[in-house]
Amino acid sequence: MAKKILIAEDSLTMRSLIVSTIAAMGDYETVEAANGFEALRLLPREKVDLIITDINMPDINGLELVSFIRGNDNYRDTPLLIISTEGSERDRAKGMALGANAYLVKPFAPDQLQQLIREYLD
Amino acid sequence: MADKRSSQALRDFISETEEIIGSLNLDLVRLADSLDCGDCDPDVLNGIFRGAHSIKGLAGMFGFDDLSRLSHSMENLLDGLRLGKVPFTQALVDTLFSALDTLIRLIDGKSGDEHFTLDLTGILAQLGEAAEGQAPAAGGPLAGLELDAGILNVLTEYEEHRLVENVRKGRRIHLLRMSFDLASFDQELAEITQQLKQHGEVISTLPSAGELGARIAFQVLFGSDLDQAGIAVLLDREDLDIRTCGGGVNARPPEEPIAAGPLAEFAVTEPDGPADAENGEGGSSLRSISRTVRVDIDKLDLLMNIVGELVLSKSSIADINDRLKSSGDKALATELGKATRILERRLQELQKSVMDVRMVPVGQLFEKMTRIVRRVANEQGKKVDLDIRGADTELDKLIIEDISDPLMHIIRNAIDHGLELPEERRSAGKPEKGLVRLWASQKGNHVVIEVHDDGRGIDLAKVRRKALEKKLISANQALTDEECYDLLFMPGFSTRDDVSDMSGRGVGMDVVKNNIAALSGMIEVDSRPGQGATMTITLPITLAIIKALIVQVADRTYAIPINSVLETLMIEADAIDTVEKREVIELRRATVPLLRLDQTFGLAATDQNPDRRLFVAVVGLAEKRMGFVVDELLGQQDVVIKSLGKALGFIRGIAGAAELGNQKTILVLDVAGLMNEALRGESSLNV
Numbered sequence: 001m002a003k004k005i006l007i008a009e010d011s012l013t014m015r016s017l018i019v020s021t022i023a024a025m026g027d028y029e030t031v032e033a034a035n036g037f038e039a040l041r042l043l044p045r046e047k048v049d050l051i052i053t054d055i056n057m058p059d060i061n062g063l064e065l066v067s068f069i070r071g072n073d074n075y076r077d078t079p080l081l082i083i084s085t086e087g088s089e090r091d092r093a094k095g096m097a098l099g100a101n102a103y104l105v106k107p108f109a110p111d112q113l114q115q116l117i118r119e120y121l122d
Numbered sequence: 123m124a125d126k127r128s129s130q131a132l133r134d135f136i137s138e139t140e141e142i143i144g145s146l147n148l149d150l151v152r153l154a155d156s157l158d159c160g161d162c163d164p165d166v167l168n169g170i171f172r173g174a175h176s177i178k179g180l181a182g183m184f185g186f187d188d189l190s191r192l193s194h195s196m197e198n199l200l201d202g203l204r205l206g207k208v209p210f211t212q213a214l215v216d217t218l219f220s221a222l223d224t225l226i227r228l229i230d231g232k233s234g235d236e237h238f239t240l241d242l243t244g245i246l247a248q249l250g251e252a253a254e255g256q257a258p259a260a261g262g263p264l265a266g267l268e269l270d271a272g273i274l275n276v277l278t279e280y281e282e283h284r285l286v287e288n289v290r291k292g293r294r295i296h297l298l299r300m301s302f303d304l305a306s307f308d309q310e311l312a313e314i315t316q317q318l319k320q321h322g323e324v325i326s327t328l329p330s331a332g333e334l335g336a337r338i339a340f341q342v343l344f345g346s347d348l349d350q351a352g353i354a355v356l357l358d359r360e361d362l363d364i365r366t367c368g369g370g371v372n373a374r375p376p377e378e379p380i381a382a383g384p385l386a387e388f389a390v391t392e393p394d395g396p397a398d399a400e401n402g403e404g405g406s407s408l409r410s411i412s413r414t415v416r417v418d419i420d421k422l423d424l425l426m427n428i429v430g431e432l433v434l435s436k437s438s439i440a441d442i443n444d445r446l447k448s449s450g451d452k453a454l455a456t457e458l459g460k461a462t463r464i465l466e467r468r469l470q471e472l473q474k475s476v477m478d479v480r481m482v483p484v485g486q487l488f489e490k491m492t493r494i495v496r497r498v499a500n501e502q503g504k505k506v507d508l509d510i511r512g513a514d515t516e517l518d519k520l521i522i523e524d525i526s527d528p529l530m531h532i533i534r535n536a537i538d539h540g541l542e543l544p545e546e547r548r549s550a551g552k553p554e555k556g557l558v559r560l561w562a563s564q565k566g567n568h569v570v571i572e573v574h575d576d577g578r579g580i581d582l583a584k585v586r587r588k589a590l591e592k593k594l595i596s597a598n599q600a601l602t603d604e605e606c607y608d609l610l611f612m613p614g615f616s617t618r619d620d621v622s623d624m625s626g627r628g629v630g631m632d633v634v635k636n637n638i639a640a641l642s643g644m645i646e647v648d649s650r651p652g653q654g655a656t657m658t659i660t661l662p663i664t665l666a667i668i669k670a671l672i673v674q675v676a677d678r679t680y681a682i683p684i685n686s687v688l689e690t691l692m693i694e695a696d697a698i699d700t701v702e703k704r705e706v707i708e709l710r711r712a713t714v715p716l717l718r719l720d721q722t723f724g725l726a727a728t729d730q731n732p733d734r735r736l737f738v739a740v741v742g743l744a745e746k747r748m749g750f751v752v753d754e755l756l757g758q759q760d761v762v763i764k765s766l767g768k769a770l771g772f773i774r775g776i777a778g779a780a781e782l783g784n785q786k787t788i789l790v791l792d793v794a795g796l797m798n799e800a801l802r803g804e805s806s807l808n809v
Contacts, residue, residue, distance in 0.1 A: 011176050012416065013134040017183055020131070037308040040329055040338060044304070055278070056175055059308070064328045067276040071331020085179040090279050098275060107182030107190075 002029045003049040003121050008039035008065060009083070010057045014106070018052060018083070021110040022117065036060035040068070048078060050121055055084040055091055063094055070099035079120035083108065135184055136233045137416055139177055143226055144489045146173040150222060151492045154215045162203075162210055164284055164323060170218075171200040171280075177225070188239045189228055195249035196221050202253050205283045217252045219496060221245055267295055267368040273328065273343070281326045281343075288323055288345025288369065295369040296346065296353060299330070300362050301339040311340060317356060322346025345369065419519055422480050429473050433760045436462065436469055477664060480520070484562045484571070485513030487522050487529065491560060494530050498537045505544055505555040506537055512562035517569050518664040521641055525571070525661065528634040532573050532657050533558065535631075540577035540655055550652065552576070567663055567685035568743075574656040580649035582606045588615065607647040608802065611635040642683065642777055644743050644794040660743055660794075670761045670780065670790065671739060674754035676725035679788045681761050681780050682739055682750065686793040690755055691738045707738065707749055714740060716749045717800045719791075722775065741793050748797050761790065774799065 005028050009015045012034070019030050031046050033039035037059045042048075051069060055062035062082055069075045082095045083104045092103055102116055149170045156162045174197040181189035196218065202208035224245045231238030267289070277285065288295060302310045315324050323345045330339040348356065350364045439462050447455040488510050499506040517525075541547075541556035548554055559574040582603060589595045589609045601609075609615060613632040638645050643661035662668070662685055670681035671690070691709075698705050698716065705716040716738065720726075738749040761780035777792035 011138060011180060013131065013138045013180055014176075014183065016134055017131060020128075036329075037311075041304060041308075044335075056172055058172070059311075060327050060329060061276070061278050061281070063276040063278060064326070067272070068329040068331050085175060085182070094275060094278075106179040107185075 002027060004029045004031060004046060005050045005052060005117070005121075006031050006033065006039060006042060006046065006048040008033040008036060008051070008053040008057065008062070010035050010054065014054070018113065021113050024110065025114055025117065028117070028121070036062070036065050039065055043069075043075065048075075050117065051075075051078055051080045053080070053082055055082060055095065063091065063098060066095055066098045066100050081116055081120075083113075132184065132236060133418070134416065135180055136229065139180065139229050142173045142176055143222070143229065144486060146170055146222060147493050148489050149173070150215070150218055151496065154219075154496070157210070157212055157215060164204070164287075165319075167200070167204045168280065171197065171204050174200055184236075186232065186236075188242055189225070189232070191246060192221065192225055192228065192242055192249075195246050195253070196225070199249050199253040201280075204280060206287065208253060214252050216500075217248050219493075221249055222493070223497070269295075269297070269343075269367050273297070273326075273341070276328060277326055277343075284323065284325045285343070285345070288325065291345075293322060293345040293347055293369050294349065295325075295367045296344045296348075296350070297365045297367055298342040298344055298353065298357075298362060299339060299365075300342075300359055301337045304336055304338050307338050307340070311342075314342070314357060318342070318344055318346070318353075321348050321352075321356065417479070419480075419523075422476070422519070425476055426480070429469070429476050432469055433473065436465055437759065439465070477518075480518050480664065481516040482519050482522055483514045483516055484522065484569070485510075487526055488513050488560055488562075490526065491529065491533055494533055495537065495558060498534050502538060503543060504537060504541050506541060507555050507557050509557060509559045510561075511559070515562040515564050515569055516663070517661065521661055521664070524637065524641055525643075525659070528637045529571065529573070529659070531631075531634050532659075533560070536573055536575035536577070536655070536657070540575035540579075542578055564663070565660075569661050569663055571659040571661070572656060573659075574654060576654040579651045579653055580607065580610070580647070580655050581651070582649075585609055605802070607649070610647065611645075639792070639795055642792065642794060644798070646745075668761060669758055672756040672759055672788070673719075673737070673739060673750075673752040674756055675719040675723065675752050678723070678725060679756065679786075680719070680752075681759075681788055681790045682741065683777075683790065683793060684758060686741045686743055688740045688742045688747070691740065691749075693736055693738055695733045695736065709740065709747075709749075712747070714747050714749045715800070716751050717796060718751045720751075720753075722796070722800075741797065743794050743797060746797055746801070748800060750791075750796070761788075 005022060007015055007018050007030055009018065009032075015032055015034070019032065022028050022030050031042055031048065033042055036053075036057050039051075039053065040060075053062045053065050057065075062084065066080060066082070069078065069080060079101045080099070081102045081104055082092075082100045083106060084092075084095075085106045095103055101120060104113060104116060149166050152166045153162055153170065156166070174193050178190055178193035178197050181193055199208065199214070199218070203210060203214070208214065224240060224242065228238070228240055231240065267285070274282075285295065300314075311327060315327070318324050325343040325345055328341045328343070330341055344353070346353070350366060353364055354362060439458070443455055443458045443462055446458060492508055492510075495506055495508045498504075536558055537556070541558070542550065542552075544554040547556065557576045559572065561572045561574075563570050563572075585606050586595070586601065586609075589606075589612070590597060592614060594609060594612050594615065595601065611631045611634075613630065615630060615632070635645055638659055638661070641661055643659060646658045646660075647655065648658070649655035662683070669684040671684050671687050673680055673682060691707075693707060697707055699707065701713065705718070706713045707716060708714075737752050737755050739752060739755070740747060740749050742748075775792055775796045777790045777795070779787050780790045
């Protein structure tokens, strides 16, 4: 069964870009959440193998999502990538400290993302 | 980023940025409004920051360095502002507005040509200057709060700052815990957040880690003057647990948690009802991804055209059915009739659904106007309040697009020509700040947009003088007020000797009027000296498929859009009176002027008998009434209006062509145009 990637990102365009970048790899399925709440709702329903999240989202921020995921037995070991615009250095450090596996800065090249995904899923 | 993005992605990008800009614009106006009280709403400010931040992220992905640099500078300044490092001043707001203007021009340009760019040196320098000398944010008394590391660790730098700000304001900091059904937690949280915001600030909403069952627990970090009892009463929830972590005017020690209900199982509870069981299992049909899709208006147009063709096919079937009934198999005709009626109902539903999709609130349009108002007011040194009402009134997306320039022009005019300078207003005993009202409302099948200013009003004597100068009227021509207003819409007319930069941007009111007429709408003027002027635009809700009254005039068939028809009458020839050389009829004590369509279109009447019965379709637009005299009323029908194209588009009195079900094409009357022409006394048109 194809491995599944959850993408939490509030910008539709950005989400589409990430999805198409992953689709180009051919091997993975994607599930999309337009905000943190949707991500929370999708998590127990979808068996997700990797999570990609933005930090700046309108309802709960990406850090909270990371903390929630790492504090939950079911997802403790699910690889998690933060994709965010280079912003606050402190936010970035917090994300990593909370247990994100990698932090990718927007704008990113498609092969950067593809390489990271392969690293954690293959 | 040199990689090539698809043109679809680029279109997505443009439309998403346009959306972001729409709300940026509104939020900036709100931010500017809060200058007076010196304190800005953190939600509004954060919204603006997020907007700039999103555009920056997207611009980078598309390799738009210019856009990226501009949005980055804006974001940087906004970040300083929201973190309290940059003081909130008028100059800063002005800089943000010019930056937004540049941003809009940049995106406008790129939507036509992705290589479009602008010289950003000036605006970047301005933004940089404004963001300079950021004082480090005041060190916060975070240490005094009893918040555990688990919470502090997930707060963004901005949320930390808000926490400090709330403490500084002397608010208590509470941590509220409650749990929700996984199926509905977002709505419930949104409601709670809304309630809480009335009494303070929701600093952060955190999901509690734990097993995700049918329920999910959240902690809400809330800064407020309310105490625990107050919050308990406000939210009235069984499972609410409140812990006060500090803050408060007297920096009170944390209070004991109060138990509003069972406290034990916040983090996770097992499914406790059949409804939960249903929601707990993840069928793929429950998969919740974003619930909106963005659709190109051309696709909707295509869909609408197909629906239109279907409606016409349905008419053909109904036609065949009629013939079958009179000539063929009666039983079969009845069955076909039934099937046709079902088809008709379904088609109506389909048509309505497609129409609904095309409808957008005029608020989108009004948002753009807020920026125009600000800019024009600034440039002219005038103070203006914009009062918007009816922003949720819906109009066809295409009409919204087409009305946008005319409306902008009218609003510019209202501020430029209508409103006086502050000192002039003061000496006239008016408030210094002028008021522009932008109101929308739905009246039947029309939407009325009213632009009112409380300025000096239209100077009729001046209008007359100008018209004389321009030889639009003769010296001894008597004109009613209304006829004077009409002069404003004549080509080349302008009451200002010096055409100002704003109002005189290449278009006159004649163009505005023509644009509105092209949408089957009309514009009316009303003015009171010293009290201001009102421009009222009446527009049909949609243009795509309309119900029409089919009439016969001489041997021609025409369609009159039914939304303009108030009633139809059959009259005897002697019911017609003549007042001031115009034919009129008496209708419920009102006098309705008549327009004989056969004469208007230069058609020879088929029946020359002066005493024959005539039919009158009484049409009305806004407050005006008129009776169109026709030979026969042939019934109502759905028609799909097609433009006559550029070559024939100039024909007066005709709005377009429509196909009938039986493959016949007929002309659709331009009711507004005909009424205007007739009321002005030029009732002979040549077709």
